[in-house]
Ligand SMILES: *[C@@H]1O[C@H](CO)[C@@H](O)[C@H](O)[C@H]1NC(C)=O
Ligand SMILES: *[C@@H]1O[C@H](CO)[C@@H](O)[C@H](O)[C@H]1NC(C)=O
Ligand SMILES: *[C@@H]1O[C@H](CO)[C@@H](O)[C@H](O)[C@H]1NC(C)=O
């Protein structure tokens with residue numbers, strides 16, 4: 001009867017001894033399997049139990065089984081992996097920095113980085129990665145930086161970042177991203193800086209749906225044909241939303257419908273063909289709007305602009321066509337400041353280009369008079385000429401090209417002649 005407890009005790013001691021040797025960092029390498037923790041893959045340098053560099057190439061897959069589970073900094077540069085599988089780094093529970101730059105990565109599977117509770121920095125740069133597929137970056141938490149710059153990312157699938165939260169920097173710059181697809185950032189919350197690449201040519205409806213609590217969302221150097229209805233629907237709690245240095249084309253109606261709680265909305269240095277509608281309504285809960293340095297090629301129609309802010313409106317350094325339609329701007333919400341004429345400029349006609357509106361000697365009452373409606377509309381429309389712009393856009397465009405309603409006196413006079 002007494003031999004069983006003794007046997008148990010012996011086994012227990014043996015097990016404990018194994019565990020102790022396994023967790024002793026500097027113990028000499030034991031037989032394979034018994035002491036995996038101290039192995040170092042042949043292609044790598046293990047600088048310490050927490051820092052491993054595998055930068056000399058030769059790895060075609062991630063040597064997960066041979067890596068010390070104590071690793072905190074893991075660098076796997078210039079190898080030849082093409083796939084990162086689901087939970088590719090499972091077990092490396094102390095890992096803080098993971099860098100996979102300069103690999104031949106083309107596929108990242110769903111939940112590739114799951115099981116890394118201490119991860120702070122993830123870098124995948126200079127790879128041929130073209131698509132961020134659904135759930136590939138899902139479930140990451142408390143990261144300082146996710147660096148995805150300098151890849152060939154042209155598409156971000158919906159849910160790519162589902163459940164990912166508390167990210168300081170998410171960097172997507174230097175990628176050939178053309179389309180921000182519907183719900184591309186759905187489920188991503190609490191991001192301090194979300195930086196997009198230049199050259200985006202299309203923002204789909206609901207592009208930012210489900211993106212919640214963002215510090216800075218910067219959209220720059222875009223080349224859009226139009227900004228379409230519901231682009232910003234479902235975007236919530238943004239400290240700064242800036243749309244800058246872009247060709248926005250035609251800004252259509254309902255662009256900001258369904259967007260809520262934006263502390264600072266900034267439109268800066270954009271070229272805008274026309275503001276078909278620009279409505280910031282109370283439900284948007286925008287506090288401050290800065291409209292600065294933009295070039296408008298066509299003045300918005302009366303009523304096209306509505307601005308309800310809880311804070312400050314700044315409209316400065318913009319260029320508007322100084323034609324008879326400027327009237328609607330000067331007496332509309334964009335010009336709701338005594339300084340407006342001193343700090344905004346004419347883009348045309350040519351001889352007043354770049355002059356401040358206030359400095360124009362020829363800006364007389366006749367020039368600022370409203371355009372006679374029949375200049376803009378060939379036939380009577382039930383809702384005045386804004387309806388013409390909405391429903392007869394193509395007609396109107398060709399009309400404008402052929403009969404510019406400038407307030408150059410000769411042109412204005414001939415215009416009046418024409419309309420009389
Ligand atoms: C690891 O990540 C931290 C936190 O983001 C960062 O401060 C540090 O510089 C990184 N260390 C290395 C060696 O990359
Ligand atoms: C990169 O991966 C692709 C397919 O995933 C393969 O066709 C190509 O040969 C690889 N290139 C290098 C340099 O390993
Ligand atoms: C509006 O501008 C004033 C003066 O620059 C500033 O004191 C105030 O804090 C601003 N309001 C908001 C809500 O930012």
Ligand SMILES: *[C@@H]1O[C@H](CO)[C@@H](O)[C@H](O)[C@H]1NC(C)=O
Nearest residue numbers: 307331332333334335336337
């Ligand atoms: C101008 O601003 C004042 C005060 O903020 C506001 O009451 C008024 O409605 C604004 N006018 C226009 C045309 O937006």
